[in-house]
Structure formats: C-alpha cells, structure tokens
Amino acid sequence: MSVPPTPSRETPPDLLYSEPEDDLRAAVRALLTDRADLPATLARAEAGDPYDPALWTALTAGIGAAGLLIPEKLGGQGASHREAAVVLEELGRVVTPAPYLTSSVVATETLLGCDTDRADIAALLTALAGGHRVAVLAVPAATAPDAPLPVLPAGAEAVTSADTVTGADTVPGVADAVRADVLLVLREDGLYVVETASPAVTVVPLTPLDLTRPVAAVTLAPGAGTRIAEGPAAEAAVRRGLLAGAGLLASEQLGIAQWCLEESVRHTKERHQFNRPIGSFQALKHRMAQLWLEVVSARAAARAAADALATGAPDAPLAVALAQAYCGPVAVHAAEECVQLHGGTGMTWEHPAHLYLKRAMADRITLGSPGRHRETLAALGDLPGPR
CATH class of the missing domain: 1.20.140.10 (Butyryl-CoA Dehydrogenase, subunit A, domain 3)
Known part of the structure; x- marks a missing residue:
C-alpha cells in the first residue's frame, strides 16, 4: 500500500499533563485502587468471565470516563484523546478487564465519523457515554489502521433458524465481542449496526493468550443490522x-x-x-x-x-x-x-x-x-x- 508523506504540524506537541488530566488520573486511580483487585481479576479470568460489571458502571456512569470523546450535546464529556489516554494509562497499570479501548475509543470514534445528526447514531452514542451499552467494531483485533480492511460481502437476507444461520460470514479474533451489546460491521455496501442479541449473530469465545481481554469469533447473517454509513464514508x-x-x-x-x-x-x-x-x-x-x-x-x-x-x-x-x-x-x-x-x-x-x-x-x-x-x-x- 502506497502512503504519501505526511506534512508536519506547525506547533510542537504538548507532552505534559494538564491539571485537569492529573485530576482525572487521581479519580481513576482511586477508583481502581478501591475496586480493581488483581487476585480477584485473576480468579474471574480463570473462571472464563474476567469482567466486573460493578467496576465498569463506576468507571462509566460514575466518573463519566466512557463519554470523554463524545460531545456534550450527545451526553458525553466533550473532552479529548488526551484525557482518554490518561484513563487507559491507569487501566493498563492494573490490567483492568474492561472494554474501554474497544468500546469507548474505537467504536465511539467510528460512530463519530458517521452522521451524528441521525437519531439512531446519536442515541447509541448517548447510551455509550452513559455506560448503558457497549459497542465493538467487528474486525480482527490485529487490524492496523492503514491495513486492508476485512470487508464482509453485502449479500441477501440469510436464512435463520433456532440453531443455524445459513449464508453467514465469520470475523475471527474480535476483542471484547463477548461483552458487546452492539457490533459495528463493515460490509461492501456500508457500515452496519447489529445487535448481538439478534438471532442472526453468533459469538463464540476463543482461547486468548491474555485472559483479561477475551476474543471471539463473530458470525453474522448478511442481512442483519441497520446501515449507518455507505461508500467511502x-x-x-x-x-x-x-x-x-x-x-x-x-x-x-x-x-x-x-x-x-x-x-x-x-x-x-x-x-x-x-x-x-x-x-x-x-x-x-x-x-x-x-x-x-x-x-x-x-x-x-x-x-x-x-x-x-x-x-x-x-x-x-x-x-x-x-x-x-x-x-x-x-x-x-x-x-x-x-x-x-x-x-x-x-x-x-x-x-x-x-x-x-x-x-x-x-x-x-x-x-x-x-x-x-x-x-x-x-x-x-x-x-x-x-x-
């Protein structure tokens, strides 16, 4: 893939932490000190379910970390990637099993790249900001930003039954898919929002190296979901x-x-x-x-x-x-x-x-x-x- 040289910025980056960022760090660290217990994390991971719902609620609804990248008009904090980076630093310090990177960063940024004036997209972003829902982009976890994207075929409606989905497509190695309420799926004819509770979706957990960030194979019927963007957008x-x-x-x-x-x-x-x-x-x-x-x-x-x-x-x-x-x-x-x-x-x-x-x-x-x-x-x- 040929990539044109990137122009440099006019001002140097600010590498220091601001006072609000330090305050956010203190709040997140205090929360994790109280609630993120490494022996308990290991026990949950060994049991096959590393997530702590109470911790996720405290992190998202409690201190509003899930909505840092989401504008205030959509229920978020209207902050920036600098603040979200501080949260991820603290989550990394205690290897917290939480879908923050996958949902509050990757999926949120993907949705913000769509038409946020649409009622359904705005409603989903508001739900993500409040920690009421978890969204995951259905691509393999190893996908690089400039790599060829795993685009699923558009296809016609799949035939579904209580046990099988005929004509479905599978995306392997999707991080935090087992915790997601919503999947963002890229097909040839656009980007779709798919509810994981739909009978057209099957999420099969895989055995990961990192027990604190589960991965799964996601199987989706071609006709499942609602299209929220199409073409180059x-x-x-x-x-x-x-x-x-x-x-x-x-x-x-x-x-x-x-x-x-x-x-x-x-x-x-x-x-x-x-x-x-x-x-x-x-x-x-x-x-x-x-x-x-x-x-x-x-x-x-x-x-x-x-x-x-x-x-x-x-x-x-x-x-x-x-x-x-x-x-x-x-x-x-x-x-x-x-x-x-x-x-x-x-x-x-x-x-x-x-x-x-x-x-x-x-x-x-x-x-x-x-x-x-x-x-x-x-x-x-x-x-x-x-x-």
Missing part, C-alpha cells in the same frame, strides 16, 4: 476508529510498562541476598536504569500520539505509527524484566506479573504489529525501504 469512519485506538493503545502499554518498572524497583529494594538488597547490585541497577529510559521515551511517544489525535494534527498517523512501533516492545520488555527480576516469585501463577506479560504481548500485535507500524513510519516519513 463507511471505510473512513472505520479507519478513524482504528487510528484512535492504535494511538491510545500506546497509553495502555505505557501504563503496563510503568507498573512493571515500579514493581521491579520495589521488589529489588525489599529482597535481600548476601545481607544486601538485590537492587544494590550493579548489574540489576543497569537493567532497571535502561528500562527507566525506555519507559520515559515511551511516555513521550504515547503523549505525542494522544496530543496529535486531540488536536487533529496533520501528522497524527505518523505520531500514532511511531507510538505503536515503540511502546509495544517497551511494554513487553518491561513485563519480561519484571518476571525475571522477581526470580522464582515472578514465575508463580499467584503473582500478577504474568498478567502484565500476557497483556503486553497481546497488545503488541493489537491494531497492528510493531513491524507493520514501522513500515507505515517509513512510508509516511518518505524513508527508503529495505534493499
């Missing part, structure tokens, strides 16, 4: 949602990396060997210092992507590709170091380090792999390709 809306999701996923990866670094430093200060804290050993100091440098750089990349999306900067695709190319590997490295620096403790199922490692590894290929984003970077930056 439908594809543009989907790509808008994927771009916002990829940009803000970097903030979740940042949150993962920050927790892993802080937990590693805490453990190496408290764990003694030869009557000394193991954190005083020079080899471990060097490893944690290197990790700190990577986390600081990841913060800059993630904040630049969020700021570019918030301001509508012309180089937003470049900032998003840079953030994803860098933050994904940093989160994985931080989680690996956390496991290793905890020694035998880090290898136990009871310690939460494995939850962070699995989320980081799953996030690394979500919305495009680092390699895919590096290719995008090269194209957007007008860099020569491999020889």
Whole structure:
C-alpha cells in the first residue's frame, strides 16, 4: 500500500499533563485502587468471565470516563484523546478487564465519523457515554489502521433458524465481542449496526493468550443490522476508529510498562541476598536504569500520539505509527524484566506479573504489529525501504 508523506504540524506537541488530566488520573486511580483487585481479576479470568460489571458502571456512569470523546450535546464529556489516554494509562497499570479501548475509543470514534445528526447514531452514542451499552467494531483485533480492511460481502437476507444461520460470514479474533451489546460491521455496501442479541449473530469465545481481554469469533447473517454509513464514508469512519485506538493503545502499554518498572524497583529494594538488597547490585541497577529510559521515551511517544489525535494534527498517523512501533516492545520488555527480576516469585501463577506479560504481548500485535507500524513510519516519513 502506497502512503504519501505526511506534512508536519506547525506547533510542537504538548507532552505534559494538564491539571485537569492529573485530576482525572487521581479519580481513576482511586477508583481502581478501591475496586480493581488483581487476585480477584485473576480468579474471574480463570473462571472464563474476567469482567466486573460493578467496576465498569463506576468507571462509566460514575466518573463519566466512557463519554470523554463524545460531545456534550450527545451526553458525553466533550473532552479529548488526551484525557482518554490518561484513563487507559491507569487501566493498563492494573490490567483492568474492561472494554474501554474497544468500546469507548474505537467504536465511539467510528460512530463519530458517521452522521451524528441521525437519531439512531446519536442515541447509541448517548447510551455509550452513559455506560448503558457497549459497542465493538467487528474486525480482527490485529487490524492496523492503514491495513486492508476485512470487508464482509453485502449479500441477501440469510436464512435463520433456532440453531443455524445459513449464508453467514465469520470475523475471527474480535476483542471484547463477548461483552458487546452492539457490533459495528463493515460490509461492501456500508457500515452496519447489529445487535448481538439478534438471532442472526453468533459469538463464540476463543482461547486468548491474555485472559483479561477475551476474543471471539463473530458470525453474522448478511442481512442483519441497520446501515449507518455507505461508500467511502463507511471505510473512513472505520479507519478513524482504528487510528484512535492504535494511538491510545500506546497509553495502555505505557501504563503496563510503568507498573512493571515500579514493581521491579520495589521488589529489588525489599529482597535481600548476601545481607544486601538485590537492587544494590550493579548489574540489576543497569537493567532497571535502561528500562527507566525506555519507559520515559515511551511516555513521550504515547503523549505525542494522544496530543496529535486531540488536536487533529496533520501528522497524527505518523505520531500514532511511531507510538505503536515503540511502546509495544517497551511494554513487553518491561513485563519480561519484571518476571525475571522477581526470580522464582515472578514465575508463580499467584503473582500478577504474568498478567502484565500476557497483556503486553497481546497488545503488541493489537491494531497492528510493531513491524507493520514501522513500515507505515517509513512510508509516511518518505524513508527508503529495505534493499
């Protein structure tokens, strides 16, 4: 896919957190401290249902986090991607099983790319803002913003019965589909809203690496749902949602990396060997210092992507590709170091380090792999390709 070089913005990105963003962080962190219990998360994940409905209600209806990207006239907060990025940082710090990225970012941005003056779209956005409904874009979780989209055929009405759907199409690996009330489905003739309660929809859970973000295969009848956009507008809306999701996923990866670094430093200060804290050993100091440098750089990349999306900067695709190319590997490295620096403790199922490692590894290929984003970077930056 040929991508034209992207023009640069006139003003540099603002990488600092504002006072309202710090206040939002404090509110979300306090909520998660009270309600997000890692042992309970692990127990729910092992049972096959990691979501905590009470936590989701508190996060969405309680502090209004679900409506940050939605205009006030539609019941949202009228904030920006910068604030949503702060929420995702905090959710990443505790690997919260919540459909925030998929529903409150990707699906919400996709709907905002459609005609929001339509009553049905406006009503759905209002329901999402209040946390009353969860919407998911029905594409494989690994779909990159600039990748070929998995477009389903238009087709005629499918024949349905109590047990089967004839002539249906299946989308594999849809993240959080098991939690969704509504699916956004891209077909050849447009973008559709499909209720998951419809007999024309079947959601089959798959076995994921990351138990805290379930994936499923979604089977849909060709005639199911209501069309909300068509032609180039439908594809543009989907790509808008994927771009916002990829940009803000970097903030979740940042949150993962920050927790892993802080937990590693805490453990190496408290764990003694030869009557000394193991954190005083020079080899471990060097490893944690290197990790700190990577986390600081990841913060800059993630904040630049969020700021570019918030301001509508012309180089937003470049900032998003840079953030994803860098933050994904940093989160994985931080989680690996956390496991290793905890020694035998880090290898136990009871310690939460494995939850962070699995989320980081799953996030690394979500919305495009680092390699895919590096290719995008090269194209957007007008860099020569491999020889």
